[in-house]
Amino acid sequence: MTLEHKRVLSDADFEPWFEKAQKLSQLFREIGMKYDVENTFAYPTIKPFKESKIGALGIPVEFGGPGGNILQISKVVSEMSRGDSAITLAYNMHFIMFGIAMANMSDEQNKYWGGRVCGGELIFGPFSEQRAGFSGLADTRAIPQPGGGWKLYGKKTWGTLSEAADIITSSATITDAEGNLPEAFEDRVSSEMMYIADWSVDEDGNGDGVRIEKSWNALGMHATGTHVIHFDGFFVPESGYICEARTGLFSSLEWASLMFASIYYGMSQRVLEESRAVLSKKTLGAVFGAVAASDVKVAGVGHIIDGVGDMACKVEQNRRILWQTCNDLIDGYEDEWPLELRVPYIGLAKTTVAANTTHMAQKAMSLVGGSAFRKGTIFERLYRDSCAAMYQPLNADQTYTYIGEYLLQPEELND
Ligand SMILES: Cc1cc2nc3c(=O)[nH]c(=O)nc-3n(C[C@H](O)[C@H](O)[C@H](O)COP(=O)(O)OP(=O)(O)OC[C@H]3O[C@@H](n4cnc5c(N)ncnc54)[C@H](O)[C@@H]3O)c2cc1C
Numbered sequence: 001m002t003l004e005h006k007r008v009l010s011d012a013d014f015e016p017w018f019e020k021a022q023k024l025s026q027l028f029r030e031i032g033m034k035y036d037v038e039n040t041f042a043y044p045t046i047k048p049f050k051e052s053k054i055g056a057l058g059i060p061v062e063f064g065g066p067g068g069n070i071l072q073i074s075k076v077v078s079e080m081s082r083g084d085s086a087i088t089l090a091y092n093m094h095f096i097m098f099g100i101a102m103a104n105m106s107d108e109q110n111k112y113w114g115g116r117v118c119g120g121e122l123i124f125g126p127f128s129e130q131r132a133g134f135s136g137l138a139d140t141r142a143i144p145q146p147g148g149g150w151k152l153y154g155k156k157t158w159g160t161l162s163e164a165a166d167i168i169t170s171s172a173t174i175t176d177a178e179g180n181l182p183e184a185f186e187d188r189v190s191s192e193m194m195y196i197a198d199w200s201v202d203e204d205g206n207g208d209g210v211r212i213e214k215s216w217n218a219l220g221m222h223a224t225g226t227h228v229i230h231f232d233g234f235f236v237p238e239s240g241y242i243c244e245a246r247t248g249l250f251s252s253l254e255w256a257s258l259m260f261a262s263i264y265y266g267m268s269q270r271v272l273e274e275s276r277a278v279l280s281k282k283t284l285g286a287v288f289g290a291v292a293a294s295d296v297k298v299a300g301v302g303h304i305i306d307g308v309g310d311m312a313c314k315v316e317q318n319r320r321i322l323w324q325t326c327n328d329l330i331d332g333y334e335d336e337w338p339l340e341l342r343v344p345y346i347g348l349a350k351t352t353v354a355a356n357t358t359h360m361a362q363k364a365m366s367l368v369g370g371s372a373f374r375k376g377t378i379f380e381r382l383y384r385d386s387c388a389a390m391y392q393p394l395n396a397d398q399t400y401t402y403i404g405e406y407l408l409q410p411e412e413l414n415d
Contacts, residue, residue, distance in 0.1 A: 005329040008060070008067035017068060020052045021076035025083030032084030032223065036381055039217065041225030042087045046164045050120040055094050058102070063114035070099070070254065071326035074262040078322075081266025082273075085385050086223040088266065092259050093160045097125035099255030101169045101196055104248040109239075113167065113196060124165035124199070126156035126229045127249070133158075134393045138192050138245065140231055142172035143179045148238045150174065150195075151209065152231040159229040162212050168199040171245040172236075192245040197236045209234035220384030253343050253393065254329060257350040258322065260392045264350075264357040265318040267386060271360045272311045274378050278368050279304055298367075307367045314356040325349040344402035347394030354389035355396065361386035 009017075027048060035042040049055070058073050059065020073095055080088040098117060102110055117123065129136030140154030152172050173181055174191045182188045205212030205227070213228040242248060249256075284296040291301060298304050325346060328334055337345050361383045365372045372379035390396075 005070050005326075006067070007069060007330060009069065009072060013066065014068065014072050017054065017057050017066070017072070018076060018079065020054045021079040024049060024052060024054065025080045025088075028080060028084035028087040029082075032087055033376070033378075033381070035223040036086060037376070039222045041090065041163045042084075042223045043163075045087055045091075049091055049164075050122065053118065053120050055091070055098070055120065055122055056114075056118040058095065058098060059114045059118055060102075060110075063102075063110045064118045065114060069326070069330055070258060071323060071330060073099075074258060074265075074322060074326055077259055077262035078266035078269070081263045082269045084223070085263055085267040085270070085382075086221045089221055089263050089388070090161045090164070090224045091122070092263055093124050094122045094165070096256050096259045097123040097169050099259070100125070100249060100252045101194070101242060103252035103255070104194065104243045105196070109196065109242070116167065121166040122161065122164055123167040123169055123196075124159065124161035125169050126159035126162065127171050127245075128156065128158040130155075130157040133391070135398075137188055138171040138173045139181075140170070140172040141179050141181060142174045142193060142195075142236065144174065144177060145235075149240070150236050152234040152236060153179070154231050156229045156231075158226055159212065160224045160226040162199075162201070162227055162229055163205070163225050165199050167196060169194065169196040169242070171195075172231075189246055190244055194242040194245040194248045195236045195240045196242055197234075197240045207234075219387055220381075221388045250343055254346045256392070257343075257347040257394050258326060260389070261318075261322045261325075261350040261353040264353045264386070264389050265315075265322050267382065268311075268315045268318050268353070268357040268360055270378075271357065271364050271382050271386075272308075272315050274382070275308060275311060275364045275367060279308060282368075304367055307363055311360050311363065314360055318353045318356050321349045321352050338406065340406045341403060344394065344399045347399045347402075350392070350394055351396040351399050354392075358386045358389055 027045060031042055031044060054076060056065045057068035057076060061067040077088060077092055077095060101123065128134045129139055140152055140156065142150035142152050144150055156170060171192055171194055173188060174193055175181055182191050201207035201210065201212055205214055209232055211230040213230060215228050216226045280299050282298045284298060286294045287296050334342055364379050365383055368379055371377065374380065
């Protein structure tokens with residue numbers, strides 16, 4: 001089935017969901033710095049997040065949920081991200097994976113897994129491969145078992161939310177009985193499956209045929225707990241098969257690109273908020289430089305006034321491109337685009353928001369001045385965290401390639 005983008009949940013009925021997001025956002029804001037410093041998943045958020053059942057917002061009414069649409073989910077993700085982007089990025093994987101899985105699962109699967117998500121369970125999705133990120137065809141092997149189903153062997157290097165999740169959806173390539181991957185490229189593509197299965201690990205990250213290697217150590221986004229996941233005989237029953245992985249991912253990639261855009265829109269709001277809080281009050285005293293005066297308030301300095309104005313414009317640009325792209329999907333405007341451009345045109349929201357936000361986080365560092373460079377300030381934190389925006393799909397370089405290749409086809413030039 002295709003999960004259509006619709007307007008089902010009214011604005012009034014959406015309000016309590018947004019209030020849940022505001023409460024979680026406040027909690028994330030309060031503890032975010034601690035988990036950035038400790039470089040671990042923000043464990044105290046798991047219980048309140050699950051109990052809020054906010055992860056069920058997008059489950060369609062026919063599968064027991066409230067039927068929130070992609071714009072409403074975007075709004076709750078941005079609101080939580082305004083509180084703390086790293087903690088929210090972890091839970092964002094749930095919204096991404098639920099969206100992609102729901103769009104590709106059978107009604108029976110949707111009813112079963114959707115019901116579990118309505119009960120507060122969380123999904124994570126370690127798809128990316130070490131050698132080629134999100135676009136890497138799965139090296140994880142799914143070896144068919146005599147009684148049906150597959151046993152999985154291999155590893156995924158980007159396993160955000162693995163410590164809090166109850167359900168996994170990921171990709172693996174179906175092999176022959178001896179575990180050999182298909183040799184021909186086309187066979188490899190068609191043998192790569194998207195699956196869904198139960199996920200259960202103990203405190204040390206060990207489960208039946210799986211292990212979390214708690215190795216996350218990166219420039220930013222510390223609280224995401226993006227660990228390496230090892231599969232060593234992890235069993236996936238036949239009922240867990242969803243679809244061919246590439247077909248499924250690309251037909252519903254908006255759940256990845258627009259949810260990532262929502263994270264960075266929320267982050268851009270926070271950059272502006274923190275910059276205003278400092279720059280509206282900061283006084284330099286007596287200075288001799290571009291401005292020479294006995295007592296200089298930075299709020300009166302030209303490039304700082306312009307800089308803050310520019311930030312506010314970028315925040316508003318972010319909101320417009322993100323919300324309008326969500327509305328384009330809901331209103332069916334995407335039908336106007338050539339099919340080949342659907343993915344990159346939707347992805348433009350992500351690449352634009354990401355570029356604006358990384359620019360803003362850097363600009364905030366220079367406008368606030370040297371104090372922003374010190375460890376533990378919100379500005380160096382936002383600067384580090386914003387860098388993650390470059391990597392999540394769609395990345396800007398590949399977006400331009402998709403569009404440029406399409407426009408340079410000879411048949412297009414003849415039009
Ligand atoms: C904080 C964080 C959390 C993440 N969490 C998850 C997660 O939970 N699940 C998950 O699956 N992934 C996750 N990712 C991984 C993310 O999706 C990858 O970073 C992304 O897929 C890009 O892969 P890569 O960074 O390894 O780069 P690579 O794929 O190695 O790219 C290297 C270069 O090659 C280019 N390139 C790659 N593929 C192609 C192609 N097909 N055509 C043309 N050029 C190409 C890239 O543009 C880049 O310039 C996370 C990333 C971050 C930063």
